[in-house]
Amino acid sequence: MTDAAELRTLTRELLEAHPPAATEPLDFLKARFDAGLAWVHYPVGLGGLDVPRSLQAVVDAELAAAGAPDNDPRRIGIGLGMAAPTVLAYGTEEQKRRFLRPLWVGEEVWCQLFSEPGAGSDLAALGTRAVRDGDDWVVDGQKVWTSSAHLARWAILIARTDPGLPKHRGISYFICDMTDPGVEVRPLRQITGEAEFNEVFLTGVRIPDAHRLGEVGEGWKVAQTTLMNERVSIGGMRIPREGGMIGPVARAWRERPELRTHDLHQRLLSLWVEAEVARLTGERLRQQLVAGQPGPEGSGMKLAFARLNQEISGLEVELLGQDGLLYSDWTMRRPELVDFTGRDAGYRYLRSKGNSIEGGTSEVLLNIVAERVLGLPAEPRNDKDVAWKDLAR
Ligand SMILES: Cc1cc2nc3c(=O)[nH]c(=O)nc-3n(C[C@H](O)[C@H](O)[C@H](O)COP(=O)(O)OP(=O)(O)OC[C@H]3O[C@@H](n4cnc5c(N)ncnc54)[C@H](O)[C@@H]3O)c2cc1C
Numbered sequence: 569m570t571d572a573a574e575l576r577t578l579t580r581e582l583l584e585a586h587p588p589a590a591t592e593p594l595d596f597l598k599a600r601f602d603a604g605l606a607w608v609h610y611p612v613g614l615g616g617l618d619v620p621r622s623l624q625a626v627v628d629a630e631l632a633a634a635g636a637p638d639n640d641p642r643r644i645g646i647g648l649g650m651a652a653p654t655v656l657a658y659g660t661e662e663q664k665r666r667f668l669r670p671l672w673v674g675e676e677v678w679c680q681l682f683s684e685p686g687a688g689s690d691l692a693a694l695g696t697r698a699v700r701d702g703d704d705w706v707v708d709g710q711k712v713w714t715s716s717a718h719l720a721r722w723a724i725l726i727a728r729t730d731p732g733l734p735k736h737r738g739i740s741y742f743i744c745d746m747t748d749p750g751v752e753v754r755p756l757r758q759i760t761g762e763a764e765f766n767e768v769f770l771t772g773v774r775i776p777d778a779h780r781l782g783e784v785g786e787g788w789k790v791a792q793t794t795l796m797n798e799r800v801s802i803g804g805m806r807i808p809r810e811g812g813m814i815g816p817v818a819r820a821w822r823e824r825p826e827l828r829t830h831d832l833h834q835r836l837l838s839l840w841v842e843a844e845v846a847r848l849t850g851e852r853l854r855q856q857l858v859a860g861q862p863g864p865e866g867s868g869m870k871l872a873f874a875r876l877n878q879e880i881s882g883l884e885v886e887l888l889g890q891d892g893l894l895y896s897d898w899t900m901r902r903p904e905l906v907d908f909t910g911r912d913a914g915y916r917y918l919r920s921k922g923n924s925i926e927g928g929t930s931e932v933l934l935n936i937v938a939e940r941v942l943g944l945p946a947e948p949r950n951d952k953d954v955a956w957k958d959l960a961r
Pocket of ligand 1: 687713716922923925927932
């Protein structure tokens with residue numbers, strides 16, 4: 569069992585063998601992965617050392633102090649937070665070896681082809697079809713709100729493989745090659761002016777059966793791993809004190825005394841405390857996690873994150889007065905990374921609106937917490953035992 573002291577030694581050995589100042593960032597990241605210091609809770613040979621996740625902080629602190637490059641989770645968040653834990657849980661050895669290293673070092677960006685025009689909160693209603701053809705599956709359908717599809721090399725995809733089964737049972741889970749000629753990506757412009765996400769049309773896309781994750785018809789179960797991890801990855805990111813949305817507003821308060829009022833002070837204090845409680849709860853949640861398989865508690869974290877981001881960014885706009893109303897950057901562009909807390913107050917205010925929709929809406933997450941954490945009665949469902957093809961759409 570490797571402990572903190574041993575991890576520190578291993579990290580220093582990595583730094584000695586590959587001094588960050590003299591090493592290409594990508595080469596450094598590859599060496600870090602091969603040393604098992606990428607995500608220490610992952611298995612040996614797959615970027616980890618099979619040790620508790622909480623020990624990652626020891627490695628990260630050493631590397632940050634040495635100015636080592638990182639893999640920028642803002643650019644590859646879907647790969648790191650969602651695709652990787654799903655590949656780890658359900659992938660074959662070959663799939664794990666093929667996909668995890670380029671994903672972690674950032675050579676290959678991933679996106680998530682789940683939502684459809686008729687299937688968002690009710691994701692299991694999805695209609696994209698995958699039909700078996702020899703060693704391949706042929707996929708036809710439309711996905712929507714696909715973040716980073718314009719950058720992605722691979723996608724995690726769920727599609728219907730048996731319309732004769734009830735909706736949760738006829739779904740399978742695939743890894744889709746975004747360079748397939750049948751994949752068409754079109755930008756969708758957001759309230760911020762830019763197009764971070766897309767609609768994706770799939771026409772005769774061929775996916776080898778070797779790129780299926782989990783058993784045929786078990787895609788819903790596999791997707792739960794992705795969705796539970798998504799909520800932790802959106803709502804439970806590791807941040808330092810004042811590292812999230814509360815940081816810029818607290819700084820503005822300190823640096824610009826002319827903006828202060830008693831009422832805003834009370835609201836800032838209470839949001840500051842809530843943000844700190846949410847941050848520490850996230851820290852505890854991460855410490856409790858074994859390799860990448862969170863439960864419904866991640867939904868609670870994501871709920872708190874969305875509400876706080878919207879309240880804090882609203883307070884910031886108010887605090888800044890006329891300046892807060894300015895949003896000078898309403899330009900159509902295709903961002904390379906997503907940073908909720910970056911840029912100016914206007915961007916933060918507008919972008920945080922999506923926080924209560926992406927990764928499951930707040931209403932749906934409240935249902936999950938009610939049913940799976942509090943044990944309250946489930947919503948009535950009359951479509952559980954009906955074949956998907958016979959459901960009203
Ligand atoms: C910024 C952003 C990025 C996204 N990125 C991706 C991505 O990369 N890949 C991807 O697949 N998807 C992505 N999504 C899509 C996201 O997961 C869906 O928008 C979300 O699940 C809601 O689905 P919907 O938009 O179809 O809304 P609907 O499901 O139609 O919901 C409409 C409204 O009804 C409410 N509602 C629905 N069902 C219930 C219920 N049972 N109880 C109470 N209220 C209910 C919802 O809360 C919502 O207010 C992204 C969304 C956003 C905003």
